[in-house]
Amino acid sequence: MMMTKAYFKAIRREIWRSKARFFSILLIIFLGVAFYTGIRATGPDMLQAATDYFAKQRLATNSVQSTLGLTKADEQVLKNHQDELTYQAVKYLDVNQLNNNRVVRVAELPTTQKLNQLRVVSGRLPRKANEIVLDSQAKTLQPSLKLGSTYRIVSSRALNRKFKRRSFKVVGFVNSPRYVENTSRGVTTVGKGTLDYFAYVRPKTLKMTITTRIDVQFKNLKGVKPYTATYRRLNRANTAKLKRWLKPQAQKRQYRLQQQARRRLAPLTKAVSTLATQVPATTPQLVKLRSQLAQGQAQVAAIKRPTYIYSNRSDNPGYTEYHENTQRVVALSTVFPLFFIAIAALICLTTMTRMVEELRLQMGTLKALGYSNAAVGSEFMIYGGLAALIGTGLGVLFGVNFFPQFIAQAYGSMYNLPAIQVQYIWVDILIALIIALLCTLGTALVVLRVDLRALPAQLLQPKAPKAGKTLWLERWSGLWRRLSFNHKITLRNLFRYKQRLLMTVLGIAGCMAMMITGFGLKDSIGDISTKQFNDLWHYDAIVTRTGTETAAQKRTISQPKLYRTSLALKSAQATIKKDGVAEQTVTLGVPQTPKRLNQFVTLRQRQSHQRYQLGQHGAIIDEKLAKLYHVKVGETLPVKLAGQTAKSVKIAAIAENYVNHFIYLSPSYYRDVFGKTASYNSNYVQFNNDSETQANAYANTLLKQAGIMNVTLMSVEKQTNFKMFDSMNLVVLIFVISAGALALVVLYNLTNINVSERIRELSTIKVLGFYDREVTMYIFRENFILTGLGIILGCFLGNWLHRYILQTAETNALMFSPGIHPLSYVYSALLTLAFSLIVMLMMHRKLKRVNMLDALKSVD
Structure with missing residues (x-):
């Protein structure tokens, strides 16, 4: 028999009659889908915002500098390779402002900003020489700096002599x-x-004849x-090209500088x-001139080839x-939302099971009237499908528009990128819809498979109540x-x-686990x-320093009142590369006095x-x-x-260790490995x-010393790190919050089902004289x-989920603290109890x- 208007009317009535159940399924799907699609979209949205910003502002892909500056020849x-790149020469000076300690x-702002275009936050770009x-x-x-205020370089x-003017108007x-x-x-x-x-x-504005830096943008990276x-x-290929093209320039620049120096020496050479x-070789004037010439020639010979950076x-x-x-956000979005949706599926299974049991009589009646199994089962499919479709639609709209915006704003205090543009990732939305339909339609089919095979007469009879059994506790x-x-x-x-019992415990454990993981991540990051x-x-x-510590440098480092003690060491950047693992940069340290290292670094x-202790x-x-x-003690690293x-x-x-990588070697072991004595070019200073003011003053004092x-x-x-972790x-x-919301819905749904299943039992004890408070306590x-x-199971599950997400979310140069604070377990448990x-x-x-009376009269 085909479905009629009356049949659809019955479905509408069932939805209205059990609106609390329908809404709870819809809400669970909504939460699961919103969380999944929203978190999954956050990483791509943030990356897209950066990609668009870099493209719009024409951020350079490469930069070139030289130890002797860059010239028109460079x-x-x-310019000879303009078919492959766009370039822009930049002149700048770094100044230590004595009037504001910055x-x-x-x-100099190029006349035409080909690359690295500035984004105006307020005001405008300078048009006049005094702006x-x-x-x-x-x-x-x-x-105190505002539009229209005067800005002075002091x-x-x-350095002051290198500016044509040093007073400007902020525009x-x-x-x-x-x-x-x-x-x-x-x-x-x-x-x-x-x-x-x-x-x-x-x-x-700057009195400079040479360029400080040349920014380059390769055309083959446009759109990548x-x-x-x-x-x-x-x-990598572009950088190799740059190096190849500019490699001859170092020798040419050295040759030109030596030629210029020789030309300046020419009058002196001629005079000698x-x-x-005209005079004897021992004449004082001739000896003096020859000495000056020798010094000049030594300076010419000392002109080295510039290093291109x-x-x-x-x-x-x-x-x-x-x-x-x-x-990190992408890594969190890989497992967390799936765990979220798994709990939603579990609750949907429980809810649909209860719905099928409640409508056994109606199913039997429809089958007796000649409706096919497909027609009888379609009520549940429509019921669950509607909840899934509405929940998915609302979840996608909320999740994709809220979560990325909120998380991006959390990072807003760290970065000055423009606001993100919301994008709908249709693959993730489709996956969310399929999962939502599986949660409802799939669970409905699983529950219906037995009842649809039953005869109408069997369905018209109330299901026998579950038989009571002697508990093992009764034997105690x-x-x-x-x-x-x-x-x-x-x-x-x-x-x-x-x-x-199983569904409730698992549902609560899952929500508890997610809250513990959330609090645990906060602990690990903090x-x-x-x-x-x-x-x-x-x-x-x-x-x-540039090399081994000199006596003058040692006096400068140890003189200020702020200084307590220091340790000289060799510090160098090294790389480690093995097949299957991305190349890592490490700081190699060789302390001059290994026994004192633990005073500065706890190993x-x-x-x-x-x-x-550092050994030999x-x-x-x-x-x-x-x-x-994947190395252990006793093994080696290249x-x-x-x-x-x-x-x-x-x-x-x-x-x-938690931030970056290090390798510490003793001086003797460094000599054994690298075949030379370490040059101690750094100091750890306590x-x-x-005091921040004293620390800045100390740094200024040191940087005035030659060789530092x-x-x-x-x-x-530390401030930079704390700021980054506060955003996380x-x-x-x-x-x-999301896990808490799900916990609330899960508890409500399961408790509602529990009450609905036992309404006759509760009505009976109420008739027998139980007060309302006693019935609730029941x-x-x-x-x-x-x-x-x-809660107990959730503690173990949360600990596992926390460890798993830490392994997933860690970057190569960062290790999270793996422990969860005891208070995090307490907070999660208290929230669950509160819900x-x-x-x-x-x-x-x-x-x-x-x-x-109505409850006791029902057949169920």
Whole structure:
């Protein structure tokens, strides 16, 4: 028999009659789909925002610098390859502002911005020689700077002389695509060693004849998404081309400089030759001139070939870090939403099972009237399908529009990228729809498979109540006798309905696990900076020198009042590469006095906290490096220093570490491995206090000393790390709230089913004289026990899920702290109990309105 209008009317009535159940299924699907599609879209949305921004602002793909600056000849080489690239020459000076204690990069704004186009945040770009635009970060660091205010450059005499004018009117605040990270502006050899912000002035403001940097954009990368393997492959080939094209320029530049120097010496050479023919060789004047000529010739011979330095986008502050943060979100979106949807499917199965049991009589009637199995089952399919379709549609609209925006805003405090544009990833939406339909239609088919085979007569008869059985607890007579009547009833009901027990415990455990994972991620992320900067690193600054420490440098480092003690060491960047693992950059350290290293760096086993000392026959490496390359104590790693072949380094110990990679070797073992004595070019320095003003002044003092290249203040590094991890905490908050919302829906749905299944039983005890509060407690006791069991199971499940997500979300240069704080378990349990109480309050109101006589008259 075909479906009629009356049949569809019956379906509409069933939906209205059981609207609470229909809405609960819809809500579970909505939450699952919103979470899945929203989180899955976040990473791609953030990457797309960066891709669009880099393309719109024409961010350079490569940059070239030289130790002696760049000339028109270098530009001409690139001009010869204009079919392959676009280039832009940049002139800038880094100045240490003595009037505001800031290190500023002042650059000339090209007449036509071919590359690295500035994005105006407020105001406009400079049009006159006396106008300047500042980095938007300048307004944060110096709130007094506003549009129309006067900006003065006040630095050392030598730097001041390199400006044609040093007083400007501020006409705008801008962002540069070179600096997507809000606070970091890179390093410099001026001032404290790190840049605070940049400024742009009109061309010909700087008295410079040579170019500081040439930015390049290769045309074969146009339209290629950054951060992809294709981009990296093409960029490697492009960098190789740049090096090949500019390689002859170093020798040519050296030759030209030597020629210029010889021309300047020509008059002196001529004077010496002329005077030598006129006076004896021992004449003081001739001796003096010959000495000057020898010095000049020595200076000509000392002119070395310039070193060309090639960089790409990954050297821009924040560029790589932004990608790593999006990858963390992508990693979290891989397993978390699927776990979320699995719980939704579990609850849908329970709900559809109850619905089929409730409508047995109707199914029997329809079959007796001649309706086919397909027609009888279609009611459940339409019911579940509608809930799935509406829930999926609403979930996609909410999830895709809310989650990416919220998470991107959480990162907004770290990056100055424009707002993301929402995009619908149809593959994920289709997957979500299929999963939603499987949750409803699939579970309905599973439940219906038995009842649809039954005869109408069987369906018209009420299903026999589940037989009671003797519990194993009853055999423990000593305990059983001490239990009250209510407690005995509670235990019998729990074990009588084993399916409900299992579903409730699993549902609550799943939600509890997700909340624990959310809180655990917050712990793991938050602990990184605290453990790294407080427990493991005990130095306040890293001083980098050009070579071995001189007496003058030693006096400068140890003189200021802030100084407490220091450790000289060799510090160098090395690379490690093995098949199947991406190349890693590590900091290789060789302390001059190995016994003092533990005073500055705690080297210990993460779990037992056993301390390690540098030995003569092996190196100490960080734990993440050992994990990446699957190496253990006693095995070796191939370590390659710049310009040298890779050497095998034996691992003596694996130490706790969370940020970046290190390898520490003793001086003797370094000599054994690399065949030469270490040159101690760095110092770890400890301060007496943590005054930021004194630390900046200390850095300024050091950088005035010849041979000191850079000073890295750990307080700045710590602030940057904390800021990054604070943003991740907001992302974690989403997971906790979403898991909590699901827990609330799950508890409501399961409790509602429990009450619906036992309405005759509850009405009976109410007729027998139980008060409303006692009837509610009759159910609540069971719920409380099931919630407790779910919480216990959820603790183990959450611990596993937390570990799994940590392994997935970690980047190569980062290791999360694997522990979960005890309070996180407490918070998750308290939230779950709170949701249980809220649900029982809602059920209490429902039970008070139950018509006992109608319930007792029903056939069910």
